[in-house]
Amino acid sequence: xxxxxxxxxxxxxxxxxxxxxxxxxxxxxxxxxxxxxxxxxxxxxxxxxxxxxxxxxxxxxxxxxxxxxxxxxxxxxxxxxxxxxxxxxxxxxxxxxxxxxxxxxxxxxxxxxxxxxxxxxxxxxxxxxxxxxxxxxxxxxxxxxxxxxxxxxxxxxxxxxxxxxxxxxxxxxxxxxxxxxxxxxxxxxxxxxxxxxxxxxxxxxxxxxxxxxxxxxxxxxxxxxxxxxxxxxxxxxxxxxxxxxxxxxxxxxxxxxxxxxxxxxxxxxxxxxxxxxxxxxxxxxxxxxxxxxxxxxxxxxxxxxxxxxxxxxxxxxxxxxxxxxxxxxxxxxxxxxxxxxxxxxxxxxxxxxxxxxxxxxxxxxxxxxxxxxxxxxxxxxxxxxxxxxxxxxxxxxxxxxxxxxxxxxxxxxxxxxxxxxxxxxxxxxxxxxxxxxxxxxxxxxxxxxxxxxxxxxxxxxxxxxxxxxxxxxxxxxxxxxxxxxxxxxxx
Numbered sequence: 001x002x003x004x005x006x007x008x009x010x011x012x013x014x015x016x017x018x019x020x021x022x023x024x025x026x027x028x029x030x031x032x033x034x035x036x037x038x039x040x041x042x043x044x045x046x047x048x049x050x051x052x053x054x055x056x057x058x059x060x061x062x063x064x065x066x067x068x069x070x071x072x073x074x075x076x077x078x079x080x081x082x083x084x085x086x087x088x089x090x091x092x093x094x095x096x097x098x099x100x101x102x103x104x105x106x107x108x109x110x111x112x113x114x115x116x117x118x119x120x121x122x123x124x125x126x127x128x129x130x131x132x133x134x135x136x137x138x139x140x141x142x143x144x145x146x147x148x149x150x151x152x153x154x155x156x157x158x159x160x161x162x163x164x165x166x167x168x169x170x171x172x173x174x175x176x177x178x179x180x181x182x183x184x185x186x187x188x189x190x191x192x193x194x195x196x197x198x199x200x201x202x203x204x205x206x207x208x209x210x211x212x213x214x215x216x217x218x219x220x221x222x223x224x225x226x227x228x229x230x231x232x233x234x235x236x237x238x239x240x241x242x243x244x245x246x247x248x249x250x251x252x253x254x255x256x257x258x259x260x261x262x263x264x265x266x267x268x269x270x271x272x273x274x275x276x277x278x279x280x281x282x283x284x285x286x287x288x289x290x291x292x293x294x295x296x297x298x299x300x301x302x303x304x305x306x307x308x309x310x311x312x313x314x315x316x317x318x319x320x321x322x323x324x325x326x327x328x329x330x331x332x333x334x335x336x337x338x339x340x341x342x343x344x345x346x347x348x349x350x351x352x353x354x355x356x357x358x359x360x361x362x363x364x365x366x367x368x369x370x371x372x373x374x375x376x377x378x379x380x381x382x383x384x385x386x387x388x389x390x391x392x393x394x395x396x397x398x399x400x401x402x403x404x405x406x407x408x409x410x411x412x413x414x415x416x417x418x419x420x421x422x423x424x425x426x427x428x429x430x431x432x433x434x435x436x437x438x439x440x441x442x443x444x445x446x447x448x449x450x451x452x453x454x455x456x457x458x459x460x461x462x463x464x465x466x467x468x469x470x471x472x473x474x475x476x477x478x479x480x481x482x483x484x485x486x487x488x489x490x491x
Contacts, residue, residue, distance in 0.1 A: 035056050035057060035058070035059060036056065036057040036061075036105065036130065037054070037055070037056045037057075037130070037131050037132070038053070038054070038055045038056075038066075038103075038105070038128050038129065038130055038131060039052070039053065039054050039055075039128065039129065039131040039136075039137045039139050039164075040052070040053045040111075040126055040127045040128030040129060040137070040139055040164055041053065041126070041127050041128075041139045041140075041141060041162035041163070041164055041179050042068060042117070042119070042124060042125070042126050042162075043124060043125060043160040043162060043179055043181055043186060044119055044122040044123065044124045044160075044181075045122065045123040045124060045125070045181060045184050045185065045186055046122065046181065046184060047143075047158070047159035047160040047181030047182075048158075049070065049071075049119065049122065049124075050070070050071050050141050050143075050160050050162060050269075051068045051069050051070040051071060051076075051141065052068070052069050052139045052141060053066065053067075053068050053126055053128055053139075054066050054067050054069070055078075055092070055103070055128070057083075057090070057092075057105070061083065061090065062081060062083060063079065063080065063081040063083065064079065064080055064083065064092050064094075065077075065078065065079040065080075066078050066079070066094075068098075068099055068119075071141050071269045076098045076099055078094050078096055078098075078099055079094075080092060080093055080094045080095070082094075082095070086104070089104050089105050089106065090104070090105045091103075091104050091105075092104075092105070097120075098119065098120055099117075099118070099119050099120075100117070100118045101114050101116055101117040101118070101124075101126060102114070102116050103126065103128060105130070106129060106130055107130060108130050108132055108134075108135050109129070109130075109135060109166060109175075110129055110130065111127055111128070111129040111164055111166075111177045112127070112128055112129060113125065113126075113127055113188055114126035114127075114128060125179065125186045127162070127164050127177055127179045127188065128164075129164060129166075134167070135166065135167040136167055137164055137165070137166060137167070138164070138165040138166075138235075138246065139162070139163070139164050139165075140162065140163040140164075140165060140233075140246055140248050140268050141162055141268060141269045142160075142161040142162060142163065142248055142266055142267055142268040142269060143158040143159060143160060143161055143266065143267065143269070144158070144159055144160075144161040144180070144252060144264055144265065144266035144267075145157065145158055145159075145264045145265060145266075146262055146263070146264040147263070147264040147265060148253075148261070148262045148263045148264060149259070149262050149264070150259060150262075153259070155264070159180070159181045159182060160179065160180060160181040160186075161178070161179075161180055161266040161267075162178070162179040162180070163176050163177070163178055163179070163191075163248065164176065164177045164179075165193055165233070168193075168196075172194070172196055173192055173193060173194040174192070174193040174194075174205075175190070175191075175192065175193075176190065176191035176192060176193055176207065177189070177190060177191075178190070178191055178209070180227075182222050183222075185222070187221075187222060187227075189209060189210070189227070190209070190210065191207055191208060191209040191210065191229075192207070192208055193205045193206070193207055193233055194206055194208070198237065199277050200277060200278060201236055201237055202234055202235065202236055202237060202245075202274055202277050203234070203235055203236075203237055204232055204233070204234045204277075205232065205233045205234075206230070206231075206232060206233075207229075207230060207231045207232060207233055207248065207250060208229075208230050209227070209228050209229045209230065209252075210226065210228060222254070223256070223257055224254070224255055224256045224257030224258070225254065225255035225256075225257075226254075227252055227253070227254045228252065228253055228254075229250055229251065229252035229253075229266065230250050230251065231248060231249050231250015231251065231266065232248070232249060232250060233246070233247070233248050234246070234247045234248075234274045234277075235247070235274060236274060245273060245274035245275070246268065246273075246274065247268055247273045247274045248266070248267065248268040249265070249266065249267040249268065250265070250266055250267075251263060251264070251265050251266070252264060252265070252266060275376075275491055276491040277491060278378060278489040278490065278491050279374070279489060279490055279491060280487060280488075280489045281369050281370075281371075281377075281488045281489055281490055282366050282369065282467075282486065282487065282488035283485070283486070283487050283488075284366075284485075284486045284487075285337065285338055285340075285484065285485050286319045286338075286340045286341050286342050286484060287338050287339060287340050288340075289319075292366060293364050293365060293366050294364075294365045294366075294367060295317075295318075295362065295363070295364055295365070296362075296363050296364075296365050296468075297355075297359060297361070297362065297363075298361055298362070298363045298468070298470060299361065301410075302355065304317075304355055304356060304359075304362060305318075305354075305355065305356075306318025306319060307347070307350050307354050307356055308320055308324065309350075310349075310350055310351065311324050311325060312326050313349075314329060314331075314345050314346060314386075314477070314478075314480070315345060315346045315347065315349045315350050316343060316344070316345050316347065316350075317343075317344045317345075317347035317350065317356055317362060318342065318343070319340050319341070319342055319343075320340065320341065320342075320343045320482075321339050321340045321341075322336060329386075329389070330387055330389075331386035331387055331449065332386060332387035332449035333384055333386060333449050333450075333451070333482065334449060334450045334451070335382070335384075335450045335451040335452070336451060336484065337382050337451060337484040337485045338484065338485075341382075341384075341451075341482050341483065341484035342364065342482065342483055342484065343480065343481070343482040343483075344362060344471045344474055344480060344481055344482075345386070345474065345479070345480030345481075346474065346475060346476060346477060346479060346480065347359065347362060347471075347474065347475075348360050348475045349475070360472065360473050360475045361470065361471070361472045361473070362470075362471050363468045363469060363470050363471065364468060364469050364471075365466060365467070365468040366466065366467045366468070366486075366488060367410075367466045368464055368466070369464065369465045369466065369467065369488065370463065370464060371407075371460045371462065371463055371464065371465045371490060372463045374460050374490035374491060375459065375460055375490075375491065376457055376458070376459055376460060376490060376491055377405070377457065377458055377459075377460060377465065377488065377489070377490045378455055378456070378457045378487075378488075378489050378490070379403050379405075379416065379417070379455060379456055379457075379467060379486070379487070379488050380453060380454065380455035380456075380485075380486075380487045380489075381403075381453070381454065381455075381469075381483045381484065381485060381486040381487070382451040382452060382453050382454075382483060382484045382485050383401070383419065383447050383451065383452060383454060383481065383482070383483050384447065384448065384449055384450060384451040384452070384481075384482045384483070385432050385447045385448065385449065385480060385481055385482070386449055386478075386480050386482065387449050388478035389477075389478060393431045393432070393446075393448070394421070394426070394429035394430055394431060394478075395420075395421040395429060395430065395431075395432045395474075395479055396421060396428065396429050396473060396476060396479065397421050397423060397428060397429065397430070398421075398472070398473045399420075399421050399432070399472065399473045399474055399475075399479055400418055400419060400420045400421070400435075400440070400470070400472045400473065401418065401419040401432075401469065401470065401471055401472070401474075401481045401483075402415045402417065402418045402419075402469070402470045402472070403415070403416055403417040403418070403456055403467070403468075403469055403470075404416070404467070404468050404469075404470060405458060405465060405466065405467050405468075406465065406466045406467075406468075407460075407461045407462030407464070407465055407466075408462070409464070409466065410466050413468070414458070415438055416456035416457075416458050417434075417454060417455075417456035418434070418435040418438055418440075419432050419433065419434055419435065419442065419447050419481070420432070420433065420435040420440055420441055420442040421433075421441070421442055422441065422442040422443065422446075423441060423442075430442065431446050431447075432446070432447045432481075433445060433446050433447065434447070434454060447481075451482070451484060453485075460490065467488055469483065469486075
């Protein structure tokens with residue numbers, strides 16, 4: 001088996017490494033035991049089986065256990081008490097019917113190549129390094145294909161393309177060790193992760209082969225010339241855990257000695273892929289008169305005007321500010337996202353000749369939204385309900401606010417979020433609450449005078465979409481709703 005991970009490279013990776021600081025506990029407290037842990041990637045030489053390795057030494061350093069998690073989801077358990085003390089290192093020998101290998105422990109930041117590996121009779125290899133809370137390792141499983149390979153070569157055959165990504169250094173860059181198979185041989189190489197940009201809950205970084213901070217080298221060279229590759233790595237920004245996502249993809253090229261320049265694509269296994277970042281389609285903060293929504297009577301489709309002339313009587317429909325209300329009304333709105341928001345209160349009581357007079361159901365609509373190329377839509381908004389003058393925060397049982405969508409130009413609508421009366425404290429009225437199961441009864445979080453954010457997600461079912469917020473039967477004194485920062489996004 002060919003080895004390209006040199007001792008010089010291993011030594012270089014160790015230069016910036018340091019031993020975990022020891023802490024002395026105060027009298028009467030217990031010191032948390034930090035067990036020595038190693039993480040890495042695994043592949044068979046034929047490139048058809050790959051997995052992530054996780055090995056932990058026992059507290060007494062006399063035994064070790066671990067798991068090999070294959071890309072198929074299968075988990076192979078391993079353990080050993082065959083540990084040899086080599087001074088500042090230990091040699092661990094694992095031997096089971098499934099997996100056998102011998103590895104040597106190392107320092108933080110040191111990536112070690114384990115070649116004496118057999119998996120169910122198949123020649124295999126492992127790249128592994130010590131992973132700590134301060135310097136965690138991120139193993140990524142993937143494959144590549146040679147889309148440019150000429151016949152009779154198989155340009156649909158997938159081979160291993162695994163990465164071990166180290167924690168970022170002071171400049172935000174990370175060293176990468178790659179593990180790749182070609183023609184029954186396993187090659188290791190180097191790369192860098194850099195140029196990371198945060199986008200909401202995810203970060204996207206650039207990947208480039210052949211370079212690590214302070215040094216240059218090759219991705220790997222199977223003959224003729226080095227393989228070069230570049231791509232991106234997207235991962236979530238949350239704390240480390242089993243639900244973390246990580247997506248790697250890119251392209252590669254190779255100047256082969258016999259068939260010329262070939263190349264193709266590589267990608268991480270889909271099991272842990274991050275969803276595409278959300279793209280904002282609509283954002284409305286109601287701060288000015290430049291708006292992208294239409295107010296309608298949902299029964300007839302008639303366009304409605306805003307009318308806030310009688311807000312002093314708490315009869316209104318449109319963009320308002322807290323300062324528009326009478327001080328004595330004590331509506332109590334808080335956590336307002338700016339200055340203005342949209343509100344509707346007893347709007348059917350607005351005096352004639354307003355088209356709102358006597359109208360019990362109204363809606364605010366965003367129409368003709370292009371959803372081409374998207375799979376999922378998320379609608380979010382901040383909702384609130386003003387304090388009641390009589391102290392009873394209650395809606396009649398037929399009062400509701402609903403977010404609905406349509407992919408057939410409004411011929412049919414589907415509800416994805418609702419605020420309904422809870423029927424508590426009385427059988428005829430109750431506090432407005434989120435209806436978590438859309439059964440027309442509020443059973444979730446209470447909607448109070450403090451604006452709180454809520455969202456709903458649904459699948460795309462067409463290339464053009466309408467979204468609306470229905471306000472129904474808010475037709476009595478102290479029945480109202482307010483919302484702000486409506487965001488419609490997709491991925």
